[in-house]
Amino acid sequence: MVLRKGKGKQAALIVSLVLIMLTIAACGNDTNGKEQPSGNDSATTTRPENDGPLAKYEPAIELTAMKNLYGDERYLPGDDLNNNVWTRAYAEELGIKVNYKWAVAGEGFQQKVTMSIASNDLPDIMTLPAKDYFTLAKAGKLADLTPYFDKYASDTLKSTLNADGGKQMKTAYVDGKLYGIPQTGGSDATADMIWIRQDWLENLNLSVPETLDDVIEIAMAFRNDDPDKNGVKDTFGIGFQKDLNSGTGSYEGFFAAYHAYGKAWVRGEDGKITYGALKPGMKDALAKLREMFAEDLIDVEFGVKDWKKVGEDIAAGKIGLFYGREGLPWMSAKDAIVNNPKAEWISVPIVSSDGKPAKPATNVTMERYFAVRADVQYPEALIKIINLFQDRINNPKTTMDMLSKFGVDPVSGINFAAYAFGGLDPSEDKPNMYFQQINAVIEGKETVDNIHPEAVRYYNTIKNYMDKGMDKGADPLGWNYYKFLGPESSWKIISHYRENNLFERSAWFGLPTKTMSQKGATLDKLQEETFIKILTGSAPVSDYDSFVENWKKLGGNQITEEVNEWYNSTFEN
Amino acid sequence: MLLPAVIITIIFRYVPIGGLSVAFMDYQTVFSFFEQEWVGWDNFTYIFNLPGFSNVLWNTFFIAVMKIIGNLIVPVAFALLLNEVRHRLFKQSVQTLLYLPHFLSWVALAGVLVDILSPSSGIVNNVLGFFGVNPIFFLGNPDIFPYTLVMTDVWKEFGWGTIIYLAAITTIDPTQYEAAVIDGAGRWKQTLHVTLPALAPVIILLTVLGIGNVLQAGFDQVYNLYSPQVYSTGDIIDTLVYRIGVVDVQFGPAAAIGFFKSVVSFLLIVTGYKLAHRWAGYRVF
Known part of the structure; x- marks a missing residue:
């Protein structure tokens, strides 16, 4: 200094x-x-004539940036973070030289952001965690992008951001002004489905569950009737783990059978948002789980096992029935078939405890926003940079060559997209589209030439797997894609949910509200402790009623009010 | 020559005390240190009014005190035992093996412990089962969980204490043992009347220093081993702060808790020191 x-x-x-x-x-x-220089040091630069989404600055401008990494980045020889296919494209096509001041992976990212803010050392363009985005926007440290967005955002970017009807995009507005572009993402992938060992069902002459009673019957049989026929009682009825929120051994799908949710915020027909754990069905759901635990259908140790530990049980062939998400063909379900190629997994939609259909909860977390520092001369440069990613990756007209050059390189296996600044996916999951396209081709209703190049890649893998007699042992990757996007896949279940309008999308996905930050930890503890005590039988089911009372009293009522306020101010104006 | 040391001490030990003022601020990272809003005792009121805070405080205190006691007795006992071993190579390899767990991280150990402490398939319960003991749910039973924490912590750390005590034992003048032998003392009497009294200053010093840790129940360990089932006896101040912090980075309350812990530790160290002086005639200054 x-x-x-x-x-x-x-x-x-x-x-x-x-x-x-x-x-x-x-x-x-x-x-x-x-x-420090404000970033655009070439004072002679003017905005290009015919300025638009991808117009080039002449001479080039320079922007400093920061980036969160995944930690497993690899580069082609000679390349690095400041010199790779994306930075070269920014320089050549947009006339923007991007210099990363720093890039950090994992939890260090947040610390580094906090440091940069505290020391007033922010780069020109930023990837900001949600909380910091809002604080900086309110403190006037970010450039107002409202006047630039309409003019500079490309059609692909607009459709990427609007795929969910613009809901996620709306969260980026602060007092009616846009200070950043949200890193959007889909939420369908957070829906629960039921994963079952088909070979176990067949061993015991059971059929696919259609009601919650069926699920419990299967759990009973899996526990008591030796589904793996090894002569030892070493299998659990149904797999759960210790956290309310989890992709493997989840509770949300089970609670949904009673139209209640552990964590989701449910918007009722009257427009009021309430916490899913307070729904009337929750008490019955907990009582049912307690019954199942008492009947020894659940591992007595589930309360100390996290999803990874339960995943080990699944891989070891001890669990053949559990609630989980779409990614299982890549995770423990895959380990199970690697350990035992006879293992056969199916996924089925969640079931209901009564006649009313069960709706799986989905949630989306607005983790990051891309923004520009307030004193930068050309704030629209950020939008241009983001446009380029959309143009190369998400553009419906993109080609296989483009994807290989800017996305996953088939030769080295490197995912170049990870180096892009402001890479964002549509706010509806891409696999939905891929599933439709791939299966249309398989059914002969569509030709390969007409579908997205990325879908073609998956289609080829699936087709190859099917043509060669679906041999899991020989082609586990084929199995992955077949169970993920093929005719009997997890995305088929999601498309079933979509077609029947079965998603219960958590209505709240903003920044933690004031009371949430103050009381959230206490309320979570109260909920987790009460639920697990009821489940394991160390507290009576009636404790649920006092939980509801306490939850409301200890700040829950206020949080509910704030959540409704957030919703109304974000979406109802 | 002393000056650099003094300056460094002032910079790294005294100036930071100024940071305690964060405990009285509504600390927002976007503003500089001098632009923060002062909120008086609000952060303290907030913490002490958190539901269940007294329970958490008691858990912290109980676990920490048990650990201090365990980490005092076990290493002394092992040092005495190892001291009696004549075979040098054996003595040194045991010493090294005992010291090894000290280098493992709790993240890695937690995964192992869930397996070996499992009531159904864990090796510990298998061995206990061999002696007719019913399976014990070490990590899931709230009544047992604090002791599991203490035992695993002592197991992980006692090798370190053992080395210190062994080092202290080697400084004892051998003529004292010779004198004791002439007076007719056996091994046990030698230990009781020569070794232990000679170790007393080190034991007292380490204990007095350890008392300052009375509110440090070990975040890494507890965080990696606990679960909602054992919140009632296993949740400690640090894990509570962590959960508050994860939901929202609240520097003010976190600093307030740190301040509170420092004050308690300071009072206890002073008390412990006075007691050590009174009972053992031991003084550092």
């Missing part, structure tokens, strides 16, 4: 300030901010 002459007092202040900074890692020196 440079100290200016004749400012002794201030210098002393700065010194002590720096010392204090060393201690609390996250506080700043705004008052003595560094004089």
Whole structure:
């Protein structure tokens, strides 16, 4: 840090300030901010004539940036973060030279963001965690993109952002102004389905479950009737783990049988949003789980096992029935077939405890927003950079060559898309479209030439697997794709949910509200503790009623109010 | 020559004390340190009014105290036993083996512990079952969980203490043992009247220093081993703060808890020191 002459007092202040900074890692020196270039140092640059979504700056402008990494990035020889297929494309096609000031993977990312904010050392274009995005926007430190968005956002970007009707996009507005582009993503993939060992069903002459009673009957049989025919009682009835929210051994699908949810916020027909755990069915759901635990259908140790541990049981052939998400063909279900190629998995839609259809909950988390620092000369450059990603990857007219060059490289296996700045997926899951296209081709209703190049790639794998007699042992990758996007796949279940309008989309997905930040931890503890105690029989079912009372009293009522307020102010104006 | 050390100590040990003021602020990262809003005792009121805080405080205290006691007795006992071993190579390899778990992280150990402590398939319960003991759910039974924490922590850390005590034992003047032998003392009497009294200052020093940890129940360990089933006896201040922090980064309350823990630790260290002086005539200063 440079100290200016004749400012002794201030210098002393700065010194002590720096010392204090060393201690609390996250506080700043705004008052003595560094004089750094505002990013666009080429003062001669003007906006291009015929300016548009992908118009080039002449001469090129420079922008500093920051990035969150996945931690497993690999580069082609000679390439690095500041010199790769994307940065070259930004420079050549847009006239934007992107310089990453820093890039961090994992939890370090948030710390680094906090540090950058505290030391007032933000790059020109930023990937911001949601909380920091809103704080910075409110503090006036981000550029207002409202005047630029309509003009510069390409059609592909607009359709990517609007695939869910613009719901996720709307969360980016602060007091009616747009300060960033949300990293959108689909939520269908968070829906639960039931995963069952088909070979076990056949061994015991059972059929696919259609009601919750069927599920319980299967669980009983899986526990007691030796479904793997090894002569040992070593299988569990149904797999659960310790967390309310999980992709494997989930509770949400089970609760949904009673039209209640562990974590989702449900918007009723009257427009009021309530917490899923307070729904009247929850008490019966817990009582039923308690019954199942008492009948020894659930591993007595489920309460200390996380999803990875339960995954080990699934892989080891101890669990053949559980609620889980679409990714299982890539996870423990796959390990199970690798360990035992006779294992056969099917996924079926969740079932109901009464005549009313069960609706799986979905949720989306708005984790990150892409934004520009307030004093940057050409804020629209951010939108252009994001446009380029959409143009190369999500554009319906993109080609296989484009995808190989900018997406996953078939030769080295490197995913170049990970180096792009502001890479974002449509707010509806792409696999939905791929599933439709692939199966249309398989059924002969469509030709390969007419479907998205990425879908073609998956189609070829699936077709190859089917043509060669569906041999899991010889072609596990074929099995992965077959169970993921093929004719008997997890995305078929999701498409069933979609066609029948069965999703219960969690109505709240904003930043934690004020009371949530203060009381959330306490309320979560209360809920988890009460639920697990009821399940394991160490507390009576009637404890649920006092949980509801306490939850409301300890801040839940206020949180519900805030959630409704958030919803109404975000979507109802 | 002393100056650099003094300066470094001031910079890294005294200046940071200024950071305690965060405990009285509504700390927002976008603003600089001097632009923060002062909120008086609000953060403290907030923490102490968290439902179940007294329960969490008690858990922390109980687990930490048990650990201090366990980590005092077990290493002393092992040091005494190892000291009696004559075979040098055997002595040193045991010492190294005992020290090894100290280097394992709790994240890795937790995965192993869930397996070996499992009531159905874990090796510990298999061995106990051999002696006719019913399976014990070490990680899922709230009555047993704190002791599981203490036992696993002592197992992981006692090798370190053992080394310190062994080192202290080697400094004992051999002529004292010779004198004791001439007076007719056997091995046990030698241990009781020569080794232990000679170790007393080290034991007291480590205990006095350890008392400062009375509110440090070990975040890494508890976080990786606990589950909602054992919240009632296993949730500690640090895990509570972590959960508050994960939902929303709240620097103010976190600093307030840190402040509170420091004050308690300080009072206990002073008390412990005074007691050590009174009972054992031991002084550091």
